[in-house]
Amino acid sequence: MSARGEPAVRCQGLVHAYGRLRALDSVDLAIPAGALVGFVGPDGVGKSTLLALIAGAKRLQSGRLEVLGLDPSRRADRARLARRIAYMPQGLGRNLYPTLSVARNLAFFASLHGLEGESARRRIALLSEATGLASFLDRPAGKLSGGMKQKLALACALVHDPDLLILDEPTTGVDPLSRRRFFELLAAIRAARPAMTVLFATAYMAEAERFDRVVAIDAGRILGEGPPALLCARTGTARLDEAFVALLPPERRRDHRPAERPPRRGEENVPPVIEARGLGKRFGAFTAVDRVSFSIGRGEIFGFLGSNGCGKTTTMKMLVGLLEPSSGEAFVLGEPAGADSLAARRRIGYMSQSFSLYEELTVRQNLELHAAIYGLPRAERGRRVAEQLARFELAQVADRRPPALPLGLRQRLQLAVATLHEPEILILDEPTSGVDPIARDRFWALLIELARTRGVTIFLSTHFMDEALRCDRISLMHAGRVLAVGEPGTIAREHGQGDLETAFVELLAAAEASERAPLAPSAPTVLPEPPPEAAASAAFSPARLLAFSRREGAELLADPVRLAFALLGPIVLLLAMGFGISFDVENLRFAVLDQDRTAESRAVVRALEGSRYFEPAGEPTGSAEADRLLEAARVALVLAIPPGFGRDLVAGRQPELAVWLDGANTTRAETARGYVLGVVERALRELAPGEAGTAPFRLETRFRYNQEFRSTAAIPPGVMMMQLVMIPAMLGALAVVREKELGSIVNLYTTPATRLEFLIGKQLPYIATSLASFLSLLLIVLFVFDNRLRGDPATLALGALLFVSATTAFGLVVSAFVRSQIAAIFATAILCMIPTVNFSGMLYPVATLDAVSRAIGQSFPALYFQRIVTGVVNKGLGLDSLWPDLVTLAGFVLLFWVLAVALLPEQER
């Protein structure tokens, strides 16, 4: 632990670039230990990058960085740092596991840090008590309100008692009451752990006022740093937000002024454009919106306030027709909301809470696409797009794609899209969440202009009190009900002695109190002892590995549909393929072109007709017609008997008998040829018994391993093998890339967990699932398809274990390599199919493959398990003859592990 006075973090000349864009431009900074340091600044200026670098989540590009006296660019130091740092990335609950319960999330983070047993339980109990989560332990994290999610994320971050706590905008998108509680919690924890350093990025300047120190950042550079009071004093301003503006370079400061709202004039008596009467929505037993009524007039700016999850978003979705109300009714522009009227939708602009534009399109392409969707006249589109780019100050980033843009710019793009078609109504769900103060002011200037000069009705939700004050009227919601409606000034006077935030907190607290005991934070004065260093310091920890397994397993169990697909899909497939793939060709349709019509020729035809392999399909009159039958695939073969056949046969002149096969399907053609030969031969023997004489030798053909030559003996074991490639590989293939897409991969980067623990840990539940699948498939192979286990069952079981380990590990390799889930699914399907179906010996014997194909087959596990399966099921073999295949499979497991670890980055680039 750093001694007091020595900096907890020291940066020198830190530079970080994304392509040509410099996110950090030579940052020098020293942060004293034990301080609460705020990072403020507009969006996209490098706050998040700086914090991610300090947390070790991003790879250092250039410059020097020292964290708690250690160097994050060295792997060994990073491993030690991971045990002393906690990092909470930006985004509500981004590093949590949404399908897992609160308790499981906490337990997972605890075991990542080597906390097990009694001490872990005590610590989790204390933390959940302190955060007020104790009564929600069984609720899935994804179903918590935004404020609760952040508290859970904080509890997870605190579970290992870090020396450095890094919080990236933890209060963004969180309502004032939850925000206040978050701070109370943080204060209590700091009181108990005064040595802990806290880095805290925020978009709320008011929040930053209470920090020990503030670092103001703009355009990748530090504008100023020090205690808030000092910054204000230095710039001669009263409040921190003013101080920030004063610190900005003059050209950025130029046109900044707080948005003012001119009063509405003479529009009090117009008919409402949005009206809700007793609107309600239930999801199962949960009432999201409970009999809400309001009416909004033309040109009004109507604000929706309330805690996270109080029903604001649901109400808005009902208004735009995304959700059907369970009760009550809503009218928008005089029509019932959600009516399938495209004309009505053209008059509304909607912006959802999370970014919902195309990430693969550039800013300009997104606008152009929407111009087309809104049906703007072609001639106007270019002009409108250019106008919006200019008005929302997006011109500079017009050709960049949204993922490369900071949240604030993305929100601006969403608003530009929502207003592109000049709608009469704007429904905006938290449009300024995550947007910095300056950008918010500009944004509001636009809204006010739209409302006042163009009569646009604006219905928006927000957590910012200064924004609420700019609305004409606001509505305060809680738990699906409206607590108060009115002008913001009036509400502030009536409930909060003139202060809106106080009114808000009071009203919410009162509403909560009427429901249940208040959730006032009762932070423990004494936190339990930190985990013993030794427990967490192992380079490879089975406990952490199992923590990943438990979590992945719980996620799998929380998704019974996926589990059902994984277990039932193979069974359906095995049954279909087992019955369907057959090389016993039957009922081949044939045509006869009999130009002889003698007793002999009819005998040949009858023999074919009488065989179960053939089915007569007419007698064409000439060879042209016979040809057409083949061409139209009406028959698989034509038997052509030339004139004089019978005569020549009797005379022993060996007449010709022609068979025309449809060669389009070569398998079928080959088999048909063999059958015709057999049937004709027998027929001729019967015609002329004794003439053939005796053969000089006997050939005894013994079909081994499958005497009856049944397809059901040969095919189902192979299909089982195929299933144990495809499904386990697919399970593994999404395991890593999904975390990459959804963000929880950051837990690998910033906790002591190693890549091998992460990968194998995730793999275990999939191996278990695949073994269950193996067992079900084996039972079908044995009992439905009537086979016996002739060989050693233990060898087969061991083979199956190694095989599904190899195939799930193959999935992990794919998953570590690709960036999107689509690519993962696609790569797995395509890469597995060919070596499995064609080159494994499942359908075609390996011995007949050419050198290249055989090499491909041999470099994939399928071939070896195919040998084990047919070896044990059909050939009655055991370990003594199959051990080389087992060893090879084990080799594949190791190889895939090595590859997956090598392909999986340790840090974000």
Place this chain on the structure above:
Amino acid sequence: MASLRITFRLGLKELWAVLRDPVLLGLVAYTFTIAIVTVARGVRTEVRDAAIAVVDLDQSPLSNRLVDAFLPPWFKPARAIELAEVERVMERGEATFVLLIPAGFEADLLAAREPELALLVDATAMTLAGNGAAYARAILEREIARFLGREVVPGSLPIRLEVRARFNPNLEAGRFLAVTQLVNNLTILAIVLAGAAVIREREHGTLEHLLTLPLRPVEVVAAKLWANGLLVLVAALLSLEAVVRGVLAVPLAGSPLLFAFGAAVYLLAVTALGVMLSTVATTMPRFGLLAIPVFVILNLLSGGFTPLESMPRWLQLAMQLSPTTHLVAFAQGVLFRGAGLDVLWPRILAMALIGAGFAGLALLRFRRTIAAVA
């Protein structure tokens, strides 16, 4: 008209999304080149390069002749093994056939004592065992007859059986497999691309956003179908010309234009199937798992691998609902038999009807699943 224009515009967006994903493009390229060439060149359905081993306990001139009689292209040169090795060779699948020539075979034959040869066949190799055994028997009979100086082998046929394989005179499996493989990969690609595109939009919230815009679900779905379908169609046609006709030198009989038309209809059907699956499996991990049995069944049971005739009747009927069954029949008709629209129109009609069914179901479920997720 406006609706068509919107559908077109949304589809362009779809194409753009794929075209700027290099990994995805790389996989598409692999699918239509390497994946087809390796299978078409590597796999043999006819008796070709069959592996045979011989235990020659006779070591006579005749037994040597017999060993040498197994010739390419049907058999690989016979491998001489010891009696003790027989089990191992067969167990490891190193040889599909093992011929046992007993001691004194030649002497017994000349003394007309009807000696016995034994041919052991690995019957787990279903595709090869039956036909290969028949070939082996014919070779042995011919060779022994020649040895005995007889023209016609007693016990052989009193006729000459003239087998002519139409459309593929030498029954080269590579031709058949190249087209089968093309159809298979087309199916996988279309289902995965279209289905995953919908789920991606759902997971990223863009689908919900689209439904608040002046758009109808049918336009959103139609855009997915044409864009992904077109992408796969272009790749498939390029592959047919450059890889199947070019690299693999497969002579193609019919009109490429007719094939393109049929393939286009088919692609609309399978992309619709992909979209429909995406409304059943609403997350990517679920979709990946659901897609596998679907495309494997379509690919392996639609007559492309094993003939439809040999399936149980109920399965044959069920597979009539698979658009792939009709495409396989259509593709073989056009490309090998040179058949025209007059013969093949029922196949196209069937694909169109099945596709319409899938599209209808997809649309029906589309809105419902959005609401459920929201």
